[in-house]
Amino acid sequence: MYKSKKLLLLGSGELGKEILLEAQRLGVTTVAVDRYEHAPAMQVAHSSHVIDMLDAAQLRGVVEKEQPDLIVPEIEAIATAALVELEVEGFTVIPSARAAQLTMDREGIRRLASETLKLPTAAYKFADTYEEFVQAAKEIGFPNVVKPLMSSSGKGQSVCKTEGDLEDCWRIAMEGGRVQNGRVIIEEFIRFDSEITLLTVRAVNGTMYCAPIGHVQQGGDYIESWQPHDMTEAQMNEAKRIALAITDELGGYGLFGVELFLSEDKVYFSEVSPRPHDTGLVTLVTQNLSEFALHVRAILGYPIPEIKLITPGASRPLKATEELSEYSIVGVENALSVPNTEVRLFGKPVTKMGRRVAVALSSADAVEAARENAAQALECLTVEK
Helix, strand or coil: CCCCCEEEEECCCCCHHHHHHHHHHHCHHHEEECCCCCCCCHHCCEEEEEEECCHHHHHHHHHHHHHCCCCEEECCCCCCCHHHHHHCCCCCEEEHHHHHHHHCCCCHHHHHHHCCCCCCCCCEECCCHHHHHHHHHHHHHEEEEEEEECCCCCCCCEEECCCCHHHHHHHHHHHHCCCCCEEEEEECCCCCCCCEEEEEEECEEEEEECCCEEEEEEEEEEEEECCEEEEEEEEHHHHHHHHHHHHHHHHCCEEEEEEEECCCCCCEEEEEECCHHHHHHHHHHEEEECCHHHHHHHCCCCCCCCCCCCCCCCEEEECCCCCCCEEEEHHHHHHCCCCCEEEEEEECCEEEECEEEEEEEEECCCCCHHHHHHHHHHCCEEEEC
């Protein structure tokens, strides 16, 4: 019988689904874990479990039962203290338990980047109560950006333009965070020209970078991404310097999504995810190796000889506008009629307001044409009861 490595995925959304598919192509046995049944990655995994991943005992229980070679976090909301203990006991956490713990909330990674590594970031303050929040927002100045320390897909983020917005921004952060009544970060509003994701891969044969991915966000969640994004040589060199510094500090093997702001020739560090990034879905149609293939190769200890941009491309996610227990996505045939376009339906069992349920991926000879194609394809798609 073929003896394979076993990968335990913590968080089984659409990104996790692509990770497991790539792992299976390399002969890996896959186990998907999430807090709800029939999550996208569970639909392709060899086996699956439903647990509260913030419950240390439940998390430890599934790891001890499965005895995986690799524990791969795909979301932030995990009992990271349990991962630290499991790593000490000999389990391999990707890229490391420390990285998972630092990036679980925005405070750890922001302090590491700004205070330890001295990387350029927006000015920031933290607050635990509404009174502290009001004081911090006034000290940072208006407008500012308010985020819960722990959230997913940009939930709970808002721009506080004036003192009159304080109550609403606090409410949004409290409702959008993974932890009720949790801590928030208040950031200086940087007037940037664009924001990018620099996918950075740490592999056995060194650190490599994908072509920069431009993206547009609303409410902290991406609504469009494209690759490559135009940058000056100075900006690219600085972006790589920042990405190398933060990923070297986090260590381990795997792909990291490093988010950066570009302003003239200045580059500011924003956030880092030690895993494939939602804006990187575009790499499914642009690169010789997608971000998911790169991540899996790296964590398995395989070399990555070259990351090559094959064609410009763009992505546009489809989001639900209401909560539905039963739904369908219509217009796929029309979307697929757009030249050089693919549509991926995630297969999520239910919808929620703003939840991504599909993505249109287009390629073309130029970025602008790819963006137009992706936008046209998205217009064809609707979520219906």
